[in-house]
Amino acid sequence: RVAEAFLVHGDGKGPQAEAVEGILGEIGLAPNGKPWDCGACGYASCRAFATAAALGRTTLKSCPPYLDKVARQAQLQAAVDGLTGLATYRVLRDRLATEVARSDRTGDAFAVLFVDLDNFKQVNDQFGHEAGNEVLRGAARECGVHIRTTDLAARYGGDEFVLVLVRTGVDGALGVADKVRGSVEAMGSRLGYPAGLVTVSIGVAEFAPGRAPESEDVLVAADRALYSAKASGRNRVSTGERLT
Structure with a gap:
């Protein structure tokens, strides 16, 4: 598993921080209302994954919860x-x-x-x-x-x-x-x-x-x-x- 190697530094604001929050929003939360943090993407947490994605080192296609969400939305749109x-x-x-x-x-x-x-x-x-x-x-x-x-x-x-x-x-x-x-x-x-x-x-x-x-x-x-x-x-x- 890749550790949380990519962190947003500074005051937590700016384009990179906004990108991380946007990616987290795309992933969504687990049924318990908390981040998935399932590790299936190879990162220790959703935030670590989102930070890496914001830096261009991975994409949402590597996130199983996001892919499941997209599949559910497609099924709903068809119905x-x-x-x-x-x-x-x-x-x-x-x-x-x-x-x-x-x-x-x-x-x-x-x-x-x-x-x-x-x-x-x-x-x-x-x-x-x-x-x-x-x-x-x-x-x-x-x-x-x-x-x-x-x-x-x-x-x-x-x-x-x-x-x-x-x-x-x-x-x-x-x-x-x-x-x-x-x-x-x-x-x-x-x-x-x-x-x-x-x-x-x-x-x-x-x-x-x-x-x-x-x-x-x-x-x-x-x-x-x-x-x-x-x-x-x-x-x-x-x-x-x-x-x-």
């Missing part, structure tokens, strides 16, 4: 949509497959809500893209408010969201869908948009156990129901087929 904070399509796809398998195993139904902002392009065109982002974030929050921790809210892409409601039939899903629809409309009013501009249409489909189709089929059924809601005038909830 969470950066704008809305909802799950990504990748997570949604895996969750649907899980729920189909669970449904077949337990006999419990689950429901899918396909949510689409009705006039999103108009919001962007009239008020700008940052306003559009604000509406997306707001709609995502409203989707999350009305579901349980066991459910899933995901950003499907663009201005579309998908909610997966576990152990829920079509009647319960319709209740959740109408709450989401009403709360998004109310959010648009609170933000000062003209009445009827910020609304959502929602398609609802139920997956029941039995002769189970592929997990994507329930999503397709919810999408068809969404199209029906759009065709019926928007700001509506429509049900699709019950998949068995």
